Amino acid sequence: MKRRIVVNVLLVLLLIFLAGTDVFAQDSLSVAQSDTSEVRLSVQSEIGSFRDFFSFTKILSALIVLIATYFISRFLSFLLSALAETRPSYRLIIKRLAPFINIALWSFAIFIVIAGIIAPPIETILTVGASIGLAVGFASQDILKNIFGGFIIILDRPFQVGDKIEVSGHYGEVTDIGLRSTRIVTPDDSLISLPNADIVNNAVSNSNSGALDCQVVTSIYLPFDVSIPEVKAIAYKAAVSSKYTFLKKPIAVIAKNEVHEQNFVVHLKVKVYVIDIRYEFLLMSEITELVLGELNRKGILIREAKPQKV
Incomplete structure (x- = not known):
């Protein structure tokens, strides 16, 4: 009798346990279904927001703005270059405006694309910006170095356009x-x-550090036994008579004894300022022609001279 009572109690407890397990399973299933529904709704919401940010219309508008900015930038650069060539006195000043105009134009275009066309919330900007920053930082370190170098050159100005x-x-x-x-x-x-x-x-x-003129050094090698005062006078006269010489700056003629190709020679240096940096090599050529022509006319280079070897 007692054994039967114990068995019945155990059966009742087993039924209660199985019923509780079934209820727990149903509760877990309902919770899982609820969580899945919430995740699905969240993903759908994110996808909908992404489509709103990067719709076909917005992408097309952004491309139009960037392409228009590119052509406007090229046109302005061409216009400034053409204008600079028609104003020789202001050529360097006009050409130096191009880098600043390009940076301002592209900065404005990028601002219009992000703030005016895409217009994402600040959270999206920070998230996407951080992700893009990490990806770009690892993938294009050399490009970023060059971009930062460009900003340093424009701000520090070790040289400018036209130098x-x-x-x-x-x-x-x-x-x-x-x-x-x-x-x-x-x-x-x-x-x-x-x-x-x-x-x-x-x-x-x-060479010129922003100025239109710059110093040009013309080197002429002469025999060691030439009359140095005479050739210096000829070189000074040639420098003064050249149409490319900027006469408001000083002219210097220097003579040095040197060894050139195992021979003792006189190295004549004519230091002159050119009126425009673009005439640098024309000035060097004209001074060389005038000096050698005058020396040949006077017979200084024609007379025989035994070279002194080292």
């Missing part, structure tokens, strides 16, 4: 200062693009 500079073995006139690279035209009319990061990290020699 004659020498950097990393390249010499020429600066024609454009961009965010990624700086372009110079060499004396043989080659266009060279120098990364801004390399320019910032290397020594830069500036």
Whole structure:
């Protein structure tokens, strides 16, 4: 009798346990379904917000603004360049406006695209900006270095558009200062693009430092036994008579005894300022022609002279 009572009690407890388990399972299932529904609604909401931010109309409008900015920038650069060529006295000043106008124009265009067209909330801007910043930072470190180098060049101004500079073995006139690279035209009319990061990290020699004129040094090698006072007078006269000489600046003629190709020679240096940096090599050529022509006319270079070897 007692055994039967115990068995019945155990059966009742088992039924109660199974009933509780079923209820718990149903509650868990309902909670899971509720959580799944909330996640689905959240994802759908996020996708809807993303579609609102980057709809076809907004993307098309942003592309139109950026393409229009590109062509406006190119047109303004061309216009300033053409205007500078018609005003020689103000050529360098006009050309130096181009980098600042391009930066202001692109900054305004990006502001219009983000704040006016896409117009995302501040949370989205911060989240997307942080993600893009990390991705771009790891993927394009060299590009970012060049961009920061471009800002440093524009703000620090070691040189400007129109200056004659020498950097990393390249010499020429600066024609454009961009965010990624700086372009110079060499004396043989080659266009060279120098990364801004390399320019910032290397020594830069500036011939005119923003001025329209610059000093030009013409080197002439003469026999060791020439009359130095006579050739210096001829060189000074040639410098003064050149149409490319800027006469408001001083003219200096220096003679030095040197060893050139294992021979003792007189190294004549004619230091003259040119009226425009673009006439630099024309001035050097004309001074050389005038000096050698006058020396030949007087027979100074024709007479026999035994070279003194080292």
